[in-house]
Amino acid sequence: MADRPNHTTEQLGSGLVDLATKVAFLRQPSSYPEGAAAVDVKETHMSWVFLTERYAYKLKKPVRHDFLDFSTVALRHNSCEEELRLNRQLAPNVYLAVVPLTATPRGSLQLGGPGIPVDWLVKMRRLPESRTLDNAIRAGSLLPHDVRDLVDLLDGFYRSAPRIAISGEDYRRKMRDGIENNRVELARYCPSSMGSLIQRVSDAQARYIATHMETLERRAAEENIVEGHGDLRPEHVFLGPPPQIIDCLEFNRDFRILDVADDLALLAMECEQLGAPEVGRAFFRMPALLDTPPALITFYKSYRAALRAKLAIWHLKDGHVADPSVWENRALRYLTLAEYEQDGAMP
Known part of the structure; x- marks a missing residue:
């Protein structure tokens, strides 16, 4: 798993890319290294979920409530790691990895690539909705x-x-x-x-x-x-x-x-x-x-x-x-x- 970003990196990353830019990037099929023909997008109060044919990627929103705090990149990273750990108990074949969303020095975004982590996503295997x-x-x-x-x-x-x-x-x-x-x-x-x-x-x-x-x-x-x-x-x-x-x-x-x-x-x-x-x-x-x-x-x-x-x-x-x-x-x-x-x- 990737190293936790330090406070300086977190400030830099948070300032470089806002949430709307991240969501716009993740809506594009070309953003996914394994390839995608289309991306279905779902929004909840606390996250965005991006669905390709094979995988689901969850991006937590930078929100803070009495019962949770996702307000910084580091806190969202910690929550992603905890989500991966906990859910492998009942869905070990679904929760695959915590993936960085990175920015290059020129400001372009990459999913899982080198560069400064500006956010983190939980990568999951997509399951058929008909089987819920x-x-x-x-x-x-x-x-x-x-x-x-x-x-x-x-x-x-x-x-x-x-x-x-x-x-x-x-x-x-x-x-x-x-x-x-x-x-x-x-x-x-x-x-x-x-x-x-x-x-x-x-x-x-x-x-x-x-x-x-x-x-x-x-x-x-x-x-x-x-x-x-x-x-x-x-x-x-x-x-x-x-x-x-x-x-x-x-x-x-x-x-x-x-x-x-x-x-x-x-x-x-x-x-x-x-x-x-x-x-x-x-x-x-x-x-x-x-x-x-x-x-x-x-x-x-x-x-x-x-x-x-x-x-x-x-x-x-x-x-x-x-x-x-x-x-x-x-x-x-x-x-x-x-x-x-x-x-x-x-x-």
């Missing part, structure tokens, strides 16, 4: 052995995942803080018409924690808190052979510190939304999860649905959304699901 779990569910092409292979992959991942020592009190506080953060952010950006729903969901989740303290403390005491995936959604799951799971949440380790059942609850909740609840239930038949209380699973699904609602409504933070109702409706759908799930968690 969500697309397979929609198409009715998911087979029993596909689910068994995914269960085996995740079972091995969680068996080897680092156990995190945390007191029951600290774990309950972490969950309470998460519920409150969801409530505050949803109330800030959602229409006022959703205010009572937001409050009902938050209050019900807080009541669950208050009335099930022993359950949460036992999860911590029995070493169920691990460094997991953190963003386990069907669109991140590619069916085999062999199955691959991408996009482990690399930019904030604290978001990966969670109950195994919480990590899997997001996947189960999203499968339910796609009309395949039996797929989500299959993941909870792993030996390590057989003793997980059903009410705890539904609580975690409710919590994850509220979190997904928050992430949806955060699209309105920038103020440049063409149709805010798209994200408002998505947030409402997840909040409605969160209330439904939480009703099942309470006696």
Whole structure:
């Protein structure tokens, strides 16, 4: 792997090439050393992804938020290296390298060439979109052995995942803080018409924690808190052979510190939304999860649905959304699901 750029190089590189210039260069098929007939481009809040016929290249945006900092070349380089390391656990054949985007003394850009590193990209093998779990569910092409292979992959991942020592009190506080953060952010950006729903969901989740303290403390005491995936959604799951799971949440380790059942609850909740609840239930038949209380699973699904609602409504933070109702409706759908799930968690 390439050496980390020093501070002087980083300042020089950042000043030489702005983000728009980098994106314009990476849009061109001629920019890729292995050759490309065309480049498909996708933009998210935190990155640009450039898709050639064989590979995907991710460029992180120079952004800074409370929960991440990509504001310098060095920080983005570190995050790329961490993304490569973490994702090789569940997708070893996908995550290939961290590649420098360099500038020559005359200012021309090269991908992986000599010169001053002005940024870094994660290079991945491109996988067929038709083989994602969500697309397979929609198409009715998911087979029993596909689910068994995914269960085996995740079972091995969680068996080897680092156990995190945390007191029951600290774990309950972490969950309470998460519920409150969801409530505050949803109330800030959602229409006022959703205010009572937001409050009902938050209050019900807080009541669950208050009335099930022993359950949460036992999860911590029995070493169920691990460094997991953190963003386990069907669109991140590619069916085999062999199955691959991408996009482990690399930019904030604290978001990966969670109950195994919480990590899997997001996947189960999203499968339910796609009309395949039996797929989500299959993941909870792993030996390590057989003793997980059903009410705890539904609580975690409710919590994850509220979190997904928050992430949806955060699209309105920038103020440049063409149709805010798209994200408002998505947030409402997840909040409605969160209330439904939480009703099942309470006696």
